[in-house]
Amino acid sequence: xxxxxxxxxxxxxFKYFGIFCTFFGxxxxxxxxxxxxxxxxxxxxxxxxxxxxxxxxxxxxxxTAWTGTxxxxxxTAIISIPLGxxxxxxLEEYGKKNRLASIIEINIANLAGVPSIIYGLLGLxxxxxxxxFGGSLxxxxxxxxxxxxxxxxxxxxxxxxxxxxxxxxASFGMGATKWQTIWYQxxxxxxxxxxxxxxxxxxxxxxxxxxxxxxxxLAYVPFVASTPxxxxxxxxxQIFNWVSRPQHGFVIxxxxxxxxxxxxxxxxxxxxIYLRNKWQKKVxx
Amino acid sequence: MKHIEANNVNAxxxxxxxxxxxxxxxxxxxxxxxxxxxxxxxxxFLRCLNRMNDxxxxxxxxxxIFIEGNDIYDKxxxxxxxxxxxxxxxxKPNPFPKTIFENVAYGLKIQxxxxxxxxxxxxxxxxxxxxxxxxxxxxxxxxxxxxxxxQQQRVCIARALAVEPSTLxxxxxxSALDPISTAKIEDLIAELKDNYTIVIxxxxxxxxxxxxxxxxxxxxxxxxxxxxTKELFTNPKNERTENYITGRFG
Numbered sequence: 001x002x003x004x005x006x007x008x009x010x011x012x013x014f015k016y017f018g019i020f021c022t023f024f025g026x027x028x029x030x031x032x033x034x035x036x037x038x039x040x041x042x043x044x045x046x047x048x049x050x051x052x053x054x055x056x057x058x059x060x061x062x063x064t065a066w067t068g069t070x071x072x073x074x075x076t077a078i079i080s081i082p083l084g085x086x087x088x089x090x091l092e093e094y095g096k097k098n099r100l101a102s103i104i105e106i107n108i109a110n111l112a113g114v115p116s117i118i119y120g121l122l123g124l125x126x127x128x129x130x131x132x133f134g135g136s137l138x139x140x141x142x143x144x145x146x147x148x149x150x151x152x153x154x155x156x157x158x159x160x161x162x163x164x165x166x167x168x169x170a171s172f173g174m175g176a177t178k179w180q181t182i183w184y185q186x187x188x189x190x191x192x193x194x195x196x197x198x199x200x201x202x203x204x205x206x207x208x209x210x211x212x213x214x215x216x217x218l219a220y221v222p223f224v225a226s227t228p229x230x231x232x233x234x235x236x237x238q239i240f241n242w243v244s245r246p247q248h249g250f251v252i253x254x255x256x257x258x259x260x261x262x263x264x265x266x267x268x269x270x271x272x273i274y275l276r277n278k279w280q281k282k283v284x285x
Numbered sequence: 286m287k288h289i290e291a292n293n294v295n296a297x298x299x300x301x302x303x304x305x306x307x308x309x310x311x312x313x314x315x316x317x318x319x320x321x322x323x324x325x326x327x328x329x330f331l332r333c334l335n336r337m338n339d340x341x342x343x344x345x346x347x348x349x350i351f352i353e354g355n356d357i358y359d360k361x362x363x364x365x366x367x368x369x370x371x372x373x374x375x376x377k378p379n380p381f382p383k384t385i386f387e388n389v390a391y392g393l394k395i396q397x398x399x400x401x402x403x404x405x406x407x408x409x410x411x412x413x414x415x416x417x418x419x420x421x422x423x424x425x426x427x428x429x430x431x432x433x434x435x436q437q438q439r440v441c442i443a444r445a446l447a448v449e450p451s452t453l454x455x456x457x458x459x460s461a462l463d464p465i466s467t468a469k470i471e472d473l474i475a476e477l478k479d480n481y482t483i484v485i486x487x488x489x490x491x492x493x494x495x496x497x498x499x500x501x502x503x504x505x506x507x508x509x510x511x512x513x514t515k516e517l518f519t520n521p522k523n524e525r526t527e528n529y530i531t532g533r534f535g
Contacts, residue, residue: 097342166379173337173375174392174444175368184395185381 040255057249064221065238075141088156112150119147120214135216138228148201155197159190192279203268209236235261288313294348305506316483318497325503335371372445376457378437380429392448415443435466455485
């Protein structure tokens with residue numbers, strides 16, 4: 001066999017191997033979604049969305065779960081957005097680029113990779129016990145806010161880094177202070193990237209279960225939360241609870257709840273992609 | 286009258302000694318051109334005049350610079366006020382990604398001026414001074430980024446003029462523009478001289494010869510020669526100046 005022929009065989013082998021790898025993930029995902037849809041779609045109706053949990057699968061609904069998810073989403077956003085964006089602005093615009101800064105930078109990047117259960121333990125100690133929030137929405141939101149803070153900080157820094165130096169110079173050259181430059185020029189120019197990062201971070205928070213189990217979110221909540229101090233459950237908790245039941249009816253319920261949860265994350269990711277595209281089109285330096 | 290006076294200015298980027306003992310004075314209502322090969326320190330010196338180097342890590346300056354009699358590096362000087370008096374136009378047009386009106390009104394807005402009549406008046410006056418009013422008066426609320434490069438640069442000049450500075454620093458203001466836009470900017474400089482003291486950095490020696498009253502030639506961080514423009518270009522005292530202006534190096 002000539003060397004050339006051998007090389008061509010390697011070349012085409014790798015091509016088919018690559019195709020296989022690409023489709024492997026996609027096919028698994030497709031089977032998963034197909035399964036979920038065939039099991040769950042029939043179960044989705046108004047009653048399913050508006051019923052409280054029940055011991056009988058056919059009567060059980062996800063009202064407490066999706067309202068809990070909405071509460072958590074809102075509270076987490078309120079806590080994490082100002083903290084994360086402000087920290088990102090400080091590190092990128094004010095902080096000196098020295099050793100301390102690079103240590104902080106590495107640590108934030110590492111925090112983004114810490115397993116979420118660790119955040120749950122942290123939340124349990126700080127928010128549930130020390131601050132005495134109990135297993136409330138507030139404790140859950142603070143815990144998830146800590147979890148996604150590194151993502152928002154990193155996204156904010158990256159978006160600010162992408163703003164050209166000439167824009168800052170123009171503003172400083174006009175006699176603007178640092179804060180005026182940030183508020184009137186840099187932040188608006190970076191807002192698309194920051195928003196995208198925030199939405200992706202929040203959609204991660206929506207899917208988290210482990211830290212909420214640790215801080216004591218309940219699987220069975222027979223009422224809709226009305227204040228941040230109420231006990232709560234969220235969609236992933238409800239799903240986790242249902243799939244661990246023996247009756248087949250609950251498995252169908254879980255499939256239906258998964259469809260709702262997927263829908264929420266797909267919509268959030270869609271908004272993030274839309275914002276990113278819109279921003280890229282608008283800003284041409 | 287001395288408008289700008291620099292005494293024994295030295296500047297460093299970290300270990301790099303980029304300005305070596307620069308002393309010169311500039312009169313009010315004149316145009317001074319800084320010429321010299323890339324990296325000779327002319328832009329660094331220009332940026333010392335409104336303290337734009339302050340933000341660069343590792344930058345250090347020795348010596349004094351006075352503008353209108355005030356030591357601009359004095360601890361009591363607020364750098365924001367200095368930059369309102371000493372405006373700057375950059376090499377690449379850098380309008381804000383906002384409307385033409387908002388661009389020109391920015392300097393007043395950050396001073397806290399909100400009165401619509403004052404803002405409108407200042408915007409019209411500045412755009413007229415920048416010879417742009419007739420071209421944009423019907424599209425003040427369009428994005429400044431929709432204008433041509435030459436128009437964008439004149440928006441930047443109008444923006445600098447709106448806060449009524451006494452001095453205008455221009456860092457190669459026409460190097461990114463086509464010949465027609467360049468000619469417009471040069472005409473503008475000649476007109477603005479009546480009201481402002483202008484310092485312009487340029488790579489284009491013909492441009493320096495056309496627009497300036499005095500020219501300073503920088504080389505390797507030294508001020509080699511500083512004289513009336515006509516004198517410097519027709520009868521240079523220093524051999525290096527002669528070599529540079531005749532194109533033998535640089």
